[in-house]
Amino acid sequence: MGNYYFKLAWLSLKKTPLLSLLMVGTIAIGIAAAMITITVGYMMGKNPLPHKSERVAMVHLNAWDPAEPISHRRNGEPDVPSMLTYRDTMALIAADRADKHVPFTNFAATIRVEDADVRTAQLHEVRSTSRHFFSVFGAPFIYGGTWSEEADTQGESVIVLSKRENDRLFQGADSTGAHVIVGSHLYRVVGVIDDWQPTPRFYVNAHEMYKSTSPYFVPFESQMRNNLFSPTSMPWDCWGDGPTSTLQEVMLSECVWIKLWLEFETEEQKHEYFEFMEDYTEEQRKMGRFNRPEPNRLMSVTEFLEEEGAVSEENKIGIGFALAFLFACLCNVMSLMITKFHGKGGEVGLRRAVGATKQNIAIQFGYESALLGFFGGVIGLILAQLGLSVLTEMYPEYHANVMTMNFSLMVSTILLAVGTSLLFGLWPIYRAVRVQLSSQLKSL
């Protein structure tokens, strides 16, 4: 019977092509507007590590100037730094109370292939971190792998490249074992990661979340040993009067400049780690540090995204407006459906006379509403793709992933169109099945 209803729905749409086109077009425009804003909002705020987002957490220690807070939160309360001092970072890593430690900062350096002309060197951002960065944040390798524990502790000059940089420098070949020059230091390639763009890039602050991932990764300790310091491209905040003109001075200072993410086996361990942070803070207080009253934080991925406002209020308002527009479009479609189904009163009367129940008629028109929604959804999906590509051109500062629908969003687009079309078809269908039989049989 499903095929029969589908055939009737198709014939009915073909019978009134202009009206059908108007309804499909109205649904398509409403769906496209809604899905463009929903896509941007969803991609900005989605959980990038759904399988372990509550077991991966970022350390916020309140090591800051007792005189004034580093900044204020959106609710007006004093904030705590989201980065750590070098000494606190090293102390927490040495305590070894988490499964994996991922400290990181970044610097800028000129990079070229070992034998290449010096004029081919390009200035790039380099992420200095631990070997666990890739497994904790889910970066996949196409060649080689991450560096060894020894490379971390000894600060060996090894490097991991992005696929794009590997394509540029080594024409996409397996470059493990090859050498590149970072600044003036020779680094050996140990791995190449595939195209990888978590959206949002949850491990950095909100203003960087929608930018491209770093193209180079080196052991954190190697940055210290090779004295790779670029104060203008490195995020850091300082207080007090200590000197900060060299990397060594920054390492000894109370400046905060290192983010520290941790991965735990269980959430229970995460809670235990917070207790450990409190103990550590207490110890430091005895030495005259950590004199501010605000509590430390150990924020999971989802908490950090929420804190950073990954999805802005403007985005939420935009989604609200788009849904309101979709609602208005569907109200129009509903009124067109009432007209269309009213025009089929004669057919309803005939079908009822020859034995169709009200349910049969409701299902027949339900198929028609669903088919309208499906076509509206498909065209809406195409329009949304066009709209998103225009937005990508307009906002180059955001990574294209933010303006890209994933498969589930595409399926959701169609389902939303079919679902809302069916929902808004309920009233026209209800009216259509309630026609008085005897009065309709002369109007076919």
Added chain:
Amino acid sequence: MLKMRGVAKSFITDTIKTQALQPFDLEIKQGEFVAVVGPSGSGKTTFLNIAGLLEEHSEGQYFLDEKETTGLSDKQKSSLRNQKIGFIFQSFNLIPELNLFDNVEMPLRYRDFNAKERSERVLNALEQVGLAGRKSHYPQQLSGGQQQRVAIARALAGSPSFLLADEPTGNLDSKMADGIMSLLKDINKQGTSILMVTHDMEQAQQAGRIVEIRDGHLSEQKVAMTA
């Protein structure tokens, strides 16, 4: 087959009660051909709608094949209409976007027939009205008389107990009308009861019985003997 006892129909609007059909008794046996005549506005269509279970009667009892129809649910009435009654309308009521096969198949779609059974019944019905060779044509490709034949095939496809025909020749010229009347008579001869509303006394005389409705009163008329 069809038995009505004290059936009446009234409409109430605000405080005014209009008696469309006065209480009447009527019995139609299997194989009868009954014509219903009467002037416009006399209550013929109301009578036909009640007989076809398209409208509820206000009083009395209506039995269809011994089954009391009063108080049946909408679903039960739909099922009875589908199995027991074949409708033929003055304006044919074919769906223009469906071909002849699909039009005739329509009532069978609301019954538990499989595709093979449906196909056999449709082809038999079209064969019976002489249009089996045009099953893929659309209604607008046919003459008025042919369209009414398709409507008759649709009414016959489900093997109903009786046919309800509302002015079946009203939209046809006399030659086509004669053709339809002789087809209905053939069908009747094969055992299907027919209840036909008509304005045309000449056609009414071709039925076995004539029931006249005048000002809501239903009465039997004698049929003139025809050669």
